[in-house]
Amino acid sequence: MKNFEEYKKDLLELLEGYNQFHQDMAAYLLDTEEDVDYFQREFFANIEDNPLEAIYKLRIKKREDNKMELSEFLTKCRKDKKMALEHLSQEPLNHVDVERLKESDISLSELYSMSMQHKKYTLLSLIRDWNIVKDSRLMKKPITIEEKLMI
Secondary structure, three states, rough: OOHHEEEEEHHOOOOOOHHHHHHHHHHHOOHHHHHHHHHHHHHHHOOOOOOHHHHHHHHHHHHOOOOOOOOHHHHHHHHHHHHHHHHOOOOOOOHHHHHHHHHOOOOOOOOOHHHHHOOOOOHHHHOOOOHHHHOOHHOOOOOOOHHHHHO
């Protein structure tokens, strides 16, 4: 009988030939046995399904299951911003992605609020399309100095 790591490896092999972004996303998301089981069910539910659709569904499920509060997110940002952003967005990030947030002039609380409202967006697409999805009535204002320093 295969163990978790063997199942994960087999599923990741399905993605060979796909964009590296999708391979990295799957490797990041397939973190537990439950994640692997969910991916298998979604992928094999319809033999013609695309593995990218199963990755997308798993990411959205993990985003919807994420009950992190703003205060917890800000605390995590103080300790490790990249890890906190990955936890919020359920996607692997690199230092360039974190720099894009700094350059965007979006506060962490604004990002948290928009991310929780628009769970289908990746962090980078949310930043890129900020003005399209932004609804100023839902934003927390004013931003504290402490928060500005964390960005």
